[in-house]
Amino acid sequence: MKPLKVGLLGLGVVGGGVWNVLSRNGGEIARRAGRSIEVSRIAVRDMARARSKVGDAAAITTDPFEVVRDPEIDIVVELIGGYTLALELVREAIAQGKHVVTANKALLACHGNELFAAAREKGVMLVYEAAVAGGIPIIKALREGLSANRINWLAGIINGTTNFILSEMRSRGLSFEAALADAQRLGYAEADPTFDIEGVDAAHKLTLLASMAFGVPVQFDRAHVEGISKLAQEDIVHAENLGYRIKLLGITKLRPDGIELRVHPTLIPEGRLLANVEGAMNAVLVHGDAVGPTLYYGQGAGEEPTASAVIADLVDVARLQGAAPEQRVPYLAFQHDAMADTPILPIEDVRTAYYLRLHVDDQPGVLADIARILAEAEISIGSMIQRPHGDSGADIIFLTHQAVERDVNRAIGLIEQLPQVRSSVTRIRMENLA
Numbered sequence: 001m002k003p004l005k006v007g008l009l010g011l012g013v014v015g016g017g018v019w020n021v022l023s024r025n026g027g028e029i030a031r032r033a034g035r036s037i038e039v040s041r042i043a044v045r046d047m048a049r050a051r052s053k054v055g056d057a058a059a060i061t062t063d064p065f066e067v068v069r070d071p072e073i074d075i076v077v078e079l080i081g082g083y084t085l086a087l088e089l090v091r092e093a094i095a096q097g098k099h100v101v102t103a104n105k106a107l108l109a110c111h112g113n114e115l116f117a118a119a120r121e122k123g124v125m126l127v128y129e130a131a132v133a134g135g136i137p138i139i140k141a142l143r144e145g146l147s148a149n150r151i152n153w154l155a156g157i158i159n160g161t162t163n164f165i166l167s168e169m170r171s172r173g174l175s176f177e178a179a180l181a182d183a184q185r186l187g188y189a190e191a192d193p194t195f196d197i198e199g200v201d202a203a204h205k206l207t208l209l210a211s212m213a214f215g216v217p218v219q220f221d222r223a224h225v226e227g228i229s230k231l232a233q234e235d236i237v238h239a240e241n242l243g244y245r246i247k248l249l250g251i252t253k254l255r256p257d258g259i260e261l262r263v264h265p266t267l268i269p270e271g272r273l274l275a276n277v278e279g280a281m282n283a284v285l286v287h288g289d290a291v292g293p294t295l296y297y298g299q300g301a302g303e304e305p306t307a308s309a310v311i312a313d314l315v316d317v318a319r320l321q322g323a324a325p326e327q328r329v330p331y332l333a334f335q336h337d338a339m340a341d342t343p344i345l346p347i348e349d350v351r352t353a354y355y356l357r358l359h360v361d362d363q364p365g366v367l368a369d370i371a372r373i374l375a376e377a378e379i380s381i382g383s384m385i386q387r388p389h390g391d392s393g394a395d396i397i398f399l400t401h402q403a404v405e406r407d408v409n410r411a412i413g414l415i416e417q418l419p420q421v422r423s424s425v426t427r428i429r430m431e432n433l434a
């Protein structure tokens, strides 16, 4: 059978990994795919660097449109990133009738509805296993392995950079800045690391997971996004002393009234498997009504783990290229004419438990005032600790039972007006994940 001719856009961390793994495992991959997979053209920015990596084994250009428009190319692998040039290139590749593999979650979370519709129109595949949780085959699991289930919820550590930073801060006492620099050096971080730190990258991935779990269009603009930049070291320590770990979680839940779609730092009981996912590892817990909880764990970022997912998509395309579109799996796991318009709920409607830390004057009566405000807002307290803090001050930490975020916000507003409360209340959501 004819080799599958690949046009590779970008030879950075992931593109370089794809080149290495295909070069090393080409024979084995061909045995699986039924034909060889050949990178015949590569678009790069730095010609000399690319030449030193691939020698004469592929044609190299600095014009990615040349690759996308090359009639010899069957499939375009977009590994440039971002949603400006990458969007134009993927649009053009589809218009040229080429299948597309991408690792670009930002592109699909923001422009996926348009791109999937265009791909369907042209009868081409647009596949993206590497875009969510790197090397973990979570897309395949949701799209294929779990297709009997009504998915109730899923929660995941889906950003390697932030998990690496939190792990390093907790276990080695590294500063935020030093841990981020290490994550960048190791190739985990996005070109703009604020996407990692502020939860945007995790929200891009969660947006895709929610669409595949619940059969709704991608709606990144409806996701609630909070990162780890405002997380204080003292809350990491308090959480640990209380038997919890703080992780940046992406959580999506199907409720009778809509879908929760949220990324934020989260306290998790330390005995849970997710609480023990360290470094750049990712893990996604998916709860289906028939299968129950299932957990997917592995390397969510980095050169070869991500290349592993890109190449798995290439193998799928190699096998399915000649198949009729209806014989292929749908882009977002549900048939395009069976998508639902279930609303995404605002964060104020979310119901979860909370960690609240208050810095107060250590005076009689303050606790009673706070407890009264919480009780009036129908927020019940699960446990409480008090620690001396500064000159005649104290930190009080409440762990609440489940409450509606709107009520918690109102209560926090009232608490902050108490004269004995010295600074704004720190609020971190807690999930039991049972």
Ligand SMILES: NC(=O)C1=CN([C@@H]2O[C@H](COP(=O)(O)OP(=O)(O)OC[C@H]3O[C@@H](n4cnc5c(N)ncnc54)[C@H](O)[C@@H]3O)[C@@H](O)[C@H]2O)C=CC1
Residues within 6 Å of the ligand: 009, 010, 011, 012, 013, 014, 015, 043, 044, 045, 046, 062, 063, 064, 078, 079, 080, 081, 082, 085, 103, 104, 105, 106, 130, 131, 134, 187, 188, 189, 190, 191, 300, 301, 302, 303, 306
């Ligand atoms: N690094 C990782 O661990 C993971 C990255 N991804 C995604 O994979 C994609 C690529 O990421 P990385 O490889 O980490 O980025 P990178 O920055 O290492 O590589 C991107 C490459 O594209 C090249 N490039 C930029 N503009 C170009 C142009 N006009 N023509 C040709 N080449 C051009 C750059 O020179 C660079 O070598 C992104 O969408 C990223 O979000 C997904 C999962 C994991």
Ligand SMILES: N[C@@H](CC=O)C(=O)O
Residues within 6 Å of the ligand: 131, 133, 134, 158, 159, 160, 161, 162, 188, 189, 190, 196, 201, 300, 301, 302
């Ligand atoms: N920057 C991302 C890379 C993989 O998607 C991360 O840190 O997880």
Ligand code: NA
Residues within 6 Å of the ligand: 129, 130, 131, 132, 133, 134, 135, 136, 137, 138, 139, 309
């Ligand atoms: Na993946």
